[in-house]
Amino acid sequence: MKIWEKIYLFVIILFLLVLNLCNIIVFRSSYEKSLESVENTAVSFWRHIASSMAEDMAQGGEDETLEWQLFQTYVSEYSTSGHTFELWRKKELCAKSENGTQITFSAAEGQLQSDFLTNGAQLDETLMLKDEVGQVAIREKDGEKYTCTSGRLSGTHYRLVIYENISGILTTWEKQLFTFGLTEIIASLLMAVLLYLVMRKFLEPISHISKVTAKIAAGDYYCHIRVKGKDELSKLAEDINYMTEQVRENIQNKEEEARRKQEFIDALSHELRTPLTSVRGYAQLMQNTDIGREKQLEYSDYIVRESGRMVDITEILRKVLLLQQGEIEKEEILCQALADRLQQLSVYQLTGKKIRWHFEADEGAIYGNQVLMEIFFMNLIRNSFHACGEEGDISVILNEDRALVTDNGIGMSKECREHIFEPFYREDKSRSRKLGGTGLGMYLCRHIADSHCWKIDIISEKGKGTQIEIGMRGQND
Secondary structure (H helix, E strand, O other): OOOHHHHHHHHHHHHHHHHHHHHHHHHHHHHHHHHHHHHHHHHHHHHHHHHHHHHHHHOOOOOHHHHHHHHHHHHHHHHOEEEEEEEEEEEEEEEEEEOOOEEEEEEEHHHOOOOOOOOOOOOOOOOOOOOOEEEEEEEEEOEEEEEEEEOOOOOEEEEEEEEEOOHHHHHHHHHHHHHHHHHHHHHHHHHHHHHHHHHHHOOHHHHHHHHHHHHHHHOOOOOOOOOOOOHHHHHHHHHHHHHHHHHHHHHHHHHHHHHHHHHHHHHHHHHHHHHHHHHHHHHHHHOOOOHHHHHHHHHHHHHHHHHHHHHHHHHHHHHHHOOOOOOOOEEEEEEEHHHHHHHHHHHOOOOOEEEEEEEEOOOOEEEEEEHHEEEEEEEHHHHHHHHHHHHHHEEEOOOOOOOEEOOOOOOHHHHHHHHHHOOOOOOHHHHHHHHHOOHHHHHHHHHHHHOOOOOOOOOOOOOOOEEEEEEOOOOOO
């Protein structure tokens, strides 16, 4: 059973119990007040007759003929279709009227029997009361109910008993009770239906929340709970939405972290490939050929230098990955020294083509990281080298305000210029496979430029070469 169904059953049962109990109390109180009013009316009627009848009986003594005449007179004057009179002398019934008529009977005509007092207990209860004021009791005869009002006539040995038929009044109450019960049943059913609909409507968000949380448990962190109102369910929905967003962000952060790690590995592989190839080539030359001492020292020096550079590359790439979390170490680097270093690396690493190299620098200095700048410009120079044919011109111009890397190679299309800084992007896939590139060179350049607050502009067209301009803005920050 669903929770809203349990709540519904509990509320409707509790409501009906309280409602019926309250209605029964109210109906019972109204009935008792109505019955009390009937009894008070009966007592008032008895007192009205008894006050004058007591005086007449006291004056007439206990003359049976006179008491009969007086009794008959009062019955004729006050009797209605609903009243019956009895006159008792102690425990002896001395006169009575016929039930519902003005016909009277005297004890002189024979022994009389009360139509209402059928046993000794009722007789004692009715006739042995000590109070002179009228006392009321309810009697039943032939399925009809009567008020029995009795009391001693003051100053005499007589007791007057008046019976009034109240079945009509009670019947009216019984009909009202039936109508009340029927109305209550209908109202209860209507209330049950309305409460069911209202609870379904109000608790419908719980069902929606349950469905959404099931999707979240299944791994769908993009589902959203519609929030309406300011109640507790709305607050719960907001909390679940917030929780889902936090979980989604955490997963995205984890995925982003995993992607960065993979990019780091790819970038590391990309940057280590060329120096490793050179180191291996020089080591093989030293091992397989008979070279002089001078060449051996030159090759050994290159191997040591490039090995150290690979260590620096590894460390710097790790720092590049964490650029947003910390500062990289920077220093002033002379433009001319950087140009000489780039020329040396280019001549050693980029061979096999008749490239006309041009390196130019002024006397200024650039503020940045030595290793990162070498990686940055060598990536640009390597791309220019691969873009040129067997013969080509590559120019590198450095000064403290800007740098230019220019070639007369195959150039780039508009689409290539728009995606060139995306990881693993290469316009010519077959050329990429042939050259063994991973497509991370320009992506790495973008990160290095961002870490130095440089701006990169590319001017290139297909078949017209490429010019890359680097604005050295913010170099002194």
